[in-house]
Amino acid sequence: MTTTTDTNNVADAHEEHGHDDHHHHAPAGLTRWLFTTNHKDIGTLYLWFAFIMFLVGGAMAMVIRAELFQPGLQIVEPHFFNQMTTVHGLIMVFGAVMPAFTGLANWLVPMMIGAPDMALPRMNNWSFWILPFAFLILLASLFMEGGGPAFGWTFYAPLSTTYSGDSTALFVFSVHIMGISSIMGAINVIVTIFNMRAPGMTYMKMPLFVWTWLITAFLLIAVMPVLAAAVTMVLTDKFFGTDFFNAAGGGDPVLFQHIFWFFGHPEVYIMILPAFGIISQIVPTFSRKKLFGYASMVYATASIALLSFIVWAHHMFTTGMPVAYEMFFMFATMLISVPTGVKVFNWVATMWRGSLSFEIPMMFAIAFIVLFTIGGLSGLMLAIVPVDFQYHDTYFVVAHFHYVLVTGAVFSIMAAVYYWLPKWTGKMFDITLAKWHFWCSLVSVNLLFFPMHFVGLAGMPRRIPDYALQFADFNKWISVGGFAFGLSQLIFLALLIKACRHQGEPVSSQVWDGAEGLEWEIPSPAPYHTFETPPVVK
Amino acid sequence: MLNDETNKTTEQVEQSSQPAYVQQDHSKTVNKILLLVGGMFCFAFALVPLYDVFCAVTGINGKTNTEAAVYEAVDVDETRTITVDFIARTNSGMPWEFTAQTKKVDVHPGKMTEVAFYVRNPTGRDIIAQAVPSVTPGTASLYLNKTECFCFQHQPLKAGEEAIMPMVFYIDPQLPENITFFTLQYTLYDITESAQEDAVEVVMN
Numbered sequence: 010m011t012t013t014t015d016t017n018n019v020a021d022a023h024e025e026h027g028h029d030d031h032h033h034h035a036p037a038g039l040t041r042w043l044f045t046t047n048h049k050d051i052g053t054l055y056l057w058f059a060f061i062m063f064l065v066g067g068a069m070a071m072v073i074r075a076e077l078f079q080p081g082l083q084i085v086e087p088h089f090f091n092q093m094t095t096v097h098g099l100i101m102v103f104g105a106v107m108p109a110f111t112g113l114a115n116w117l118v119p120m121m122i123g124a125p126d127m128a129l130p131r132m133n134n135w136s137f138w139i140l141p142f143a144f145l146i147l148l149a150s151l152f153m154e155g156g157g158p159a160f161g162w163t164f165y166a167p168l169s170t171t172y173s174g175d176s177t178a179l180f181v182f183s184v185h186i187m188g189i190s191s192i193m194g195a196i197n198v199i200v201t202i203f204n205m206r207a208p209g210m211t212y213m214k215m216p217l218f219v220w221t222w223l224i225t226a227f228l229l230i231a232v233m234p235v236l237a238a239a240v241t242m243v244l245t246d247k248f249f250g251t252d253f254f255n256a257a258g259g260g261d262p263v264l265f266q267h268i269f270w271f272f273g274h275p276e277v278y279i280m281i282l283p284a285f286g287i288i289s290q291i292v293p294t295f296s297r298k299k300l301f302g303y304a305s306m307v308y309a310t311a312s313i314a315l316l317s318f319i320v321w322a323h324h325m326f327t328t329g330m331p332v333a334y335e336m337f338f339m340f341a342t343m344l345i346s347v348p349t350g351v352k353v354f355n356w357v358a359t360m361w362r363g364s365l366s367f368e369i370p371m372m373f374a375i376a377f378i379v380l381f382t383i384g385g386l387s388g389l390m391l392a393i394v395p396v397d398f399q400y401h402d403t404y405f406v407v408a409h410f411h412y413v414l415v416t417g418a419v420f421s422i423m424a425a426v427y428y429w430l431p432k433w434t435g436k437m438f439d440i441t442l443a444k445w446h447f448w449c450s451l452v453s454v455n456l457l458f459f460p461m462h463f464v465g466l467a468g469m470p471r472r473i474p475d476y477a478l479q480f481a482d483f484n485k486w487i488s489v490g491g492f493a494f495g496l497s498q499l500i501f502l503a504l505l506i507k508a509c510r511h512q513g514e515p516v517s518s519q520v521w522d523g524a525e526g527l528e529w530e531i532p533s534p535a536p537y538h539t540f541e542t543p544p545v546v547k
Numbered sequence: 548m549l550n551d552e553t554n555k556t557t558e559q560v561e562q563s564s565q566p567a568y569v570q571q572d573h574s575k576t577v578n579k580i581l582l583l584v585g586g587m588f589c590f591a592f593a594l595v596p597l598y599d600v601f602c603a604v605t606g607i608n609g610k611t612n613t614e615a616a617v618y619e620a621v622d623v624d625e626t627r628t629i630t631v632d633f634i635a636r637t638n639s640g641m642p643w644e645f646t647a648q649t650k651k652v653d654v655h656p657g658k659m660t661e662v663a664f665y666v667r668n669p670t671g672r673d674i675i676a677q678a679v680p681s682v683t684p685g686t687a688s689l690y691l692n693k694t695e696c697f698c699f700q701h702q703p704l705k706a707g708e709e710a711i712m713p714m715v716f717y718i719d720p721q722l723p724e725n726i727t728f729f730t731l732q733y734t735l736y737d738i739t740e741s742a743q744e745d746a747v748e749v750v751m752n
Contacts (some may be wrong), residue, residue: 128573192584200576234584238591250741253595256679257638257736261608264598268591331607331686 043138046130047537048115053433054137055112056426060505062104062144063419067495069097074491076474080481090474091159092151098162102280103187104144106414109422110283111136111194114222117429118198120528120535121216123207123544128200136193143186150176150183161472163273166254166265170246181244188233195229198222207527209546213307216526217300220307221286224314228275228282231318235272239265263328270321278317281413282310284381284421285352288374290526291428292356295371296363297523302355309348309355316345326397335394342392346385353382368521369443373424376451377417384412387462402472405465411458423450423501431520435534436513442504449497456490609685611731615699616692623657624720630728631718635664641737642670643704648711656690656720664697664733667709675742676702678733687729690719698733701742 042054072093076084085093115133119126127133151157158180160168169177202223206215215223242265245251252258254265285306293300300306322330322338330338356378365371387409391397400406423446431437460483465471469480476484507513519529527546531539602608631654633647649662668674678698682688693699697712704710 129577196577196580199580200573203576204573230580230583231587234586234588235591238588242592242595250744256734257677257738258741259613261598261602261610263608264595267598268594271591271594329609329683329685331605331684334607 044134046126046134048119048127048130048133049433049535049537051127051133051137052112052114052116055108055115058137058140059105059107059109059112059422060502062100062108064498064502065148066097066100066105067498069093069100070491071495073097074488077476077484078488079485080476080478082475085474087474088156088159091161091472092157094472095158095161095164096147096151099147099158099184100144101414102162102276103184103191104140106280106418106422107191108140110222110225110280110418111191113218113283113287113422113425113429114194114198116433117528118201118219118222119205120531120539121219121526122202122205122210123527123540123546124201124205125538125540127197128205129197132193133197136190136197139186140190143183143190146179146186147183150179153179163269164240164243165269166243166246166262169243170254173247177247178244181240184240185237188237191229192233195226195233198226199230202226207540207543207546213304214546216286217289217303217306217310218283218286221282221289221310224310225279225282228279228314228317232272232275232279235268236276239268239272242268263325266325266328267321270324271318273324274321275314275317277410277413278313280418281381282313284377284418285310287421287425287428288356288377289352291370291374291424292359292378294428294521294524295366295368295374296360297365298359298363300355301358301361302351305351306355309351312348313345316341316348320345323392323397326394327401339392339394343389346389349385353378353385364523366522368427369438369440369447370424370428370521372447373420373427376447377420377424380412380416380420380455384409384414384417387412400465402470403465404461404469404471407471408458408461408465411461415458416454420450426505428521429528430508431516432528432533432535434508434511434513435515435532436508436511437516438508438513439504442500442507446497446500446504449500450494453490453493453497457487457494458490460487460490606682606686606689609680609682609688611680611682611688611691611693611698613699615696616694618659618692618694618717621657621717621720623655625655627656627720627722628653629656629718629722629726632728632730633662633664634730634732635735636732637735638737641676641735643668643674643676643735645733645735647733654718656718656722659694659715659717661713661715664712664714665709666702666704666712666735668704668706671706673703673705673739674737675739676704676735677738677742678702678735681732681734683730683732684726687722687726690722690726691729691731692717692719701738702735 042050045051045054070093072085073090076082076090115127118124147157153176155174155176157176158164158169158173160173164180169180202215202219212220242251242253246253246255246260252260254260254262256262289300289306320338320342322334323342326335326338367375387405391400391406391409427438427443464476464480464483464487467480469476516533518532520533521529527540527544528535530544602610631652633649633651635645635647637643637645644665644667646665647662648665652660652662654660666676680696680698682691693714693716695713695715697714702710702712
């Protein structure tokens with residue numbers, strides 16, 4: 010005990026000088042946000058950053074859909090179109106979805122496990138504040154001579170090594186910074202969960218959002234370094250004469266695809282596992298029942314994570330693999346639908362005979378379950394080798410991954426924001442606006458992505474600024490859906506601005522009738538510092 | 548009620564940055580994770596040689612040997628006939644004319660066969676080329692033995708020059724039964740720049 014007090018005193022002596030911010034709870038002004046080490050502040054920063062990036066990436070999607078509104082080239086040059094598809098993908102993956110989940114983890118993980126903050130608060134500050142610079146570099150390259158990256162977010166060699174512009178170096182550095190940020194965020198989550206759980210908070214008592222994030226953090230640790238290595242190889246191939254992917258020098262461009270997808274497939278689970286966690290928090294609350302099959306949810310999440318390392322080559326069926334390998338990757342991929350099915354059935358079983366009520370977070374959660382399952386089913390279709398030869402690089406693929414990423418990951422993030430926003434601000438958000446946001450988004454997102462299945466099956470290739478005349482009608486509708494979905498997000502923006510101005514009815518600490526967990530036991534709004542003394546975990 | 552409690556504890560916090568029960572050293576956990584990060588970064592680079600070894604063993608990327616094979620007296624299997632297609636193409640930006648003089652040949656496994664490729668440099672500058680072979684299906688590459696091939700060396704051609712490039716090969720009779728024909732494709736790459744750099748380096752040293 011004495012030793013603990015001693016270290017406390019030593020820590021105090023250190024803190025005395027540099028850390029005056031501990032003396033007043035919410036320092037004001039820009040420096041509050043610049044120097045903050047508070048997990049709630051950093052969570053807020055991440056979430057706003059992600060939302061701004063969502064709007065920026067969305068604006069690029071609007072350019073793409075405007076160009077594709079009619080067949081023929083009318084609005085942008087093909088080279089600029091390619092930059093839009095590339096940067097749209099990069100921004101949505103690394104700038105919107107991933108930081109949004111990290112923001113939610115920052116806000117919620119400490120509150121859910123009864124910890125006072127993240128384990129490494131200063132590193133937490135760094136991991137956020139390097140992100141804006143990464144995207145500043147990436148976006149700035151669009152305005153430079155020769156334009157930004159135009160080789161697709163997958164930056165396949167030799168597109169990125171032989172046929173790319175000089176801005177490739179900027180692309181590589183920005184991806185490095187994004188990777189470092191993600192790795193630091195993941196380290197923080199793991200250390201917090203390992204070392205800072207309140208007494209009595211055993212692993213199998215942790216809320217599922219914490220569990221899914223723990224597993225996601227391990228995926229990040231495992232594959233972000235592989236991405237860093239891949240972009241480094243592209244950099245040296247392009248600028249320093251190495252031949253990792255250059256066939257003339259003894260390299261192999263197919264090797265790039267192996268390395269990239271060894272990162273890329275776990276990456277797609279990085280973007281969906283926290284979503285599973287969010288849905289597993291929301292569905293029990295509004296069903297007023299315990300989550301059905303808690304342990305199986307944990308094991309299913311872990312299985313999905315492990316399987317994600319042995320399915321990467323299903324992105325490469327058309328590169329000319331021997332049949333035996335294609336069979337292996339096909340069946341391994343199909344195997345993932347088992348744990349994923351466990352999850353979907355558990356959510357449905359949780360709702361079964363529950364006292365359901367349909368508040369906004371629950372509406373998004375149910376939309377997630379239905380629409381994500383559609384995305385999962387088209388994924389299963391793509392896993393089948395012989396038909397993948399038909400679907401490969403068509404709009405069917407675009408439809409598939411937008412169903413899992415937009416109506417999956419993005420809808421889960423919106424569900425999470427609506428679910429925890431009253432806890433963060435202490436006020437109920439504008440429910441009328443939220444309903445408008447939900448219904449406009451739901452209708453427009455399906456108008457946007459569902460017909461993509463049809464044009465894809467009919468053979469419309471992705472990433473091309475023009476298309477054959479027979480696809481004109483569907484594309485017109487898709488573009489209308491796209492513009493409507495984009496505009497719907499402005500409703501969300503208005504709602505969030507109102508919420509941040511603390512307008513609305515005050516809420517109780519539990520907020521939602523039926524919500525359970527440590528974060529619902531602290532007052533609303535959540536105080537700047539929580540759980541300095543550990544809570545009692547039953 | 549709960550609110551009061553939290554207020555009290557925030558006052559305590561003004562003295563100590565973190566409460567006693569979390570005052571522990573995280574460096575052990577962090578170091579382990581950093582080791583994993585470093586390990587995965589190295590693993591990605593290790594994939595490069597591992598991939599080459601894996602391909603050499605399984606033949607999945609259809610690459611043939613980069614060195615000449617020695618013809619070992621093997622029994623010619625007269626009962627089987629394998630059709631070999633030859634495709635010659637140039638990489639984009641490579642201005643040479645490049646054609647296979649023999650488009651297709653039927654051979655018995657074990658029998659030496661010679662084919663020829665024609666190249667011409669129609670430009671006004673000297674160019675050094677490298678031919679990169681690729682076999683489809685890839686597994687057949689394990690049984691294709693080339694005793695002589697232009698792909699083993701760089702191919703320099705002066706402006707306007709033309710040449711006939713020979714390739715001598717035999718198929719290992721162990722070739723799996725299910726393979727009755729395969730395609731051998733050569734792609735010519737313009738490597739003038741890097742080849743000259745190498746030459747300069749050799750002279751400098």
